[in-house]
Amino acid sequence: MTEPVLEAEPEFAEAVLGDRLDVARQFTSNLAKYGEELGLIGPLELPRLWTRHVLNSALVAPLLRPGVVGDIGSGAGLPGIVLGIARPDVQFVLIEPMERRVAWLNDQVRALGLDNVSVVRARAEEVLLTEPLDQVTARAVSAFRKLLPLTAPLLRDGGELVLMKGANAEAEIAAAAKEIRRFKVSNVRVEVLGEGLTVDTTRVILGTVRA
């Protein structure tokens, strides 16, 4: 097994994870140990799990507010498990359809003692939640235009999209004009996170959804 580097960007890691840093390192080690065999992560990702995946996911932690946050298509736990670690004051519902990934996520919730995280096996368009979400996150799931019908209906009136994107975020917004109107999303904007860090830069699409 290639050991992940867990020491990069110590100041940012400390600032965003604080006393939860060791839990995040434990999650990264678990992912390095089992992620490839479980088909969660490619072999090339192993050495850069910490910066490219775990700290990259942690970039959005400061954008979350106390309340209920849904993470759509959590896969290996990115960003859902990482955010659950970084923000114990927020409740998280991880929504993932694939059985093997759901089993992994539930194992990690138990192993890391994440009382604030629950996992639901479902496709986002079919999930039944007990309450509407305050915010919704997603990373590497689909283009904004396709992601809107999966995420916006799960939010309460005034709830917020926090969608992690790459360099094409602005173009994805332009391509989603029809869906933005249909789902009554206002104040759509991009926030660039991670500049100046070795953590991959992320563009986050933010927007408020009206019922």
Ligand SMILES: C[S@@+](CC[C@H](N)C(=O)[O-])C[C@H]1O[C@@H](n2cnc3c(N)ncnc32)[C@H](O)[C@@H]1O
């Ligand atoms: C490319 S992976 C990304 C996983 C993780 N978010 C990450 O950043 O590594 C996409 C994930 O979205 C899930 N997914 C695909 N369609 C979905 C849907 N309709 N609702 C919820 N999850 C979905 C897949 O099962 C998969 O785990």
